[in-house]
Amino acid sequence: xxxxxxxxxxxxxxxxxxxxxxxxxxxxxxxxxxxxxxxxxxxxxxxxxxxxxxxxxxxxxxxxxxxxxxxxxxxxxxxxxxxxxxxxxxxxxxxxxxxxxxxxxxxxxxxxxxxxxxxxxxxxxxxxxxxxxxxxxxxxxxxxxxxxxxxxxxxxxx
Amino acid sequence: xxxxxxxxxxxxxxxxxxxxxxxxxxxxxxxxxxxxxxxxxxxxxxxxxxxxxxxxxxxxxxxxxxxxxxxxxxxxxxxxxxxxxxxxxxxxxxxxxxxxxxxxxxxxxxxxxxxxxxxxxxxxxxxxxxxxxxxxxxxxxxxxxxxxxxxxxxxxxx
Numbered sequence: 529x530x531x532x533x534x535x536x537x538x539x540x541x542x543x544x545x546x547x548x549x550x551x552x553x554x555x556x557x558x559x560x561x562x563x564x565x566x567x568x569x570x571x572x573x574x575x576x577x578x579x580x581x582x583x584x585x586x587x588x589x590x591x592x593x594x595x596x597x598x599x600x601x602x603x604x605x606x607x608x609x610x611x612x613x614x615x616x617x618x619x620x621x622x623x624x625x626x627x628x629x630x631x632x633x634x635x636x637x638x639x640x641x642x643x644x645x646x647x648x649x650x651x652x653x654x655x656x657x658x659x660x661x662x663x664x665x666x667x668x669x670x671x672x673x674x675x676x677x678x679x680x681x682x683x684x685x686x
Numbered sequence: 687x688x689x690x691x692x693x694x695x696x697x698x699x700x701x702x703x704x705x706x707x708x709x710x711x712x713x714x715x716x717x718x719x720x721x722x723x724x725x726x727x728x729x730x731x732x733x734x735x736x737x738x739x740x741x742x743x744x745x746x747x748x749x750x751x752x753x754x755x756x757x758x759x760x761x762x763x764x765x766x767x768x769x770x771x772x773x774x775x776x777x778x779x780x781x782x783x784x785x786x787x788x789x790x791x792x793x794x795x796x797x798x799x800x801x802x803x804x805x806x807x808x809x810x811x812x813x814x815x816x817x818x819x820x821x822x823x824x825x826x827x828x829x830x831x832x833x834x835x836x837x838x839x840x841x842x843x844x
Contacts, residue, residue, distance in 0.1 A: 557796075558761050563784030600714050624778060624779050684744050
């Protein structure tokens with residue numbers, strides 16, 4: 529099991545920055561949003577607001593569909609919710625796409641808050657390499673069944 | 687068709703900031719990555735490096751699986767690639783998850799560069815409300831068939 533130790537992590541970071549310098553020579557693309565399709569926009573908006581403090585930053589409303597871009601002050605990356613009006617059939621999830629991850633300051637408090645809100649959150653788990661903690665997290669699902677990973681701010685996950 | 691005009695957009699932004707102030711009172715979660723599963727990590731790494739200047743910032747390697755976190759200097763949001771070692775069966779995509787979007791400085795140049803790299807990119811399209819340009823973009827797919835939207839930096843998409 530080759531989980532990076534501190535030196536390897538430093539090496540990885542240096543390698544990362546070297547790669548940054550290299551790719552700077554080519555055109556760079558900025559990741560700005562991930563898009564998922566939802567059945568009930570209000571239901572999803574309530575969920576993402578209550579669970580993660582994400583709110584509508586822009587909405588585009590058309591006869592057949594609507595797009596809502598959710599953001600909070602923590603990042604300018606957005607979650608784009610697409611509502612196809614009139615659709616009643618649940619979307620399917622396949623086996624490829626995994627989840628969007630967020631990090632929080634106090635995982636235990638957030639886990640308790642989700643439960644108090646009546647939101648189904650799985651148990652908190654730890655991902656360790658021997659004694660070294662890599663990640664502490666729980667998974668939950670949004671109203672359409674998309675998985676969301678909630679991570680304690682730690683190590684790489686900040 | 688109620689696409690925001692400038693005043694509505696300003697209103698939306700003010701509403702957005704008001705929402706920001708409100709959600710600041712609750713715990714905030716920072717979106718830090720989206721995870722997709724890939725069949726051939728090197729193939730995917732080459733694709734994301736060549737197409738979008740995204741490179742490995744951290745890699746976690748385990749006996750059964752590996753995780754690669756891709757980043758570039760444009761954003762600290764990461765694309766997490768999960769490799770389940772030994773898997774040969776292609777992942778399925780379902781109907782729910784849409785895409786990750788990136789924005790670039792020069793869409794025409796990037797479109798031509800993708801073609802020169804031998805990457806399949808759909809035609810450039812415009813998304814308009816009457817005469818007003820909302821977005822100019824093209825779609826492409828990564829080696830596992832995940833859709834990626836490439837947008838000209840413009841308006842909301844910056």
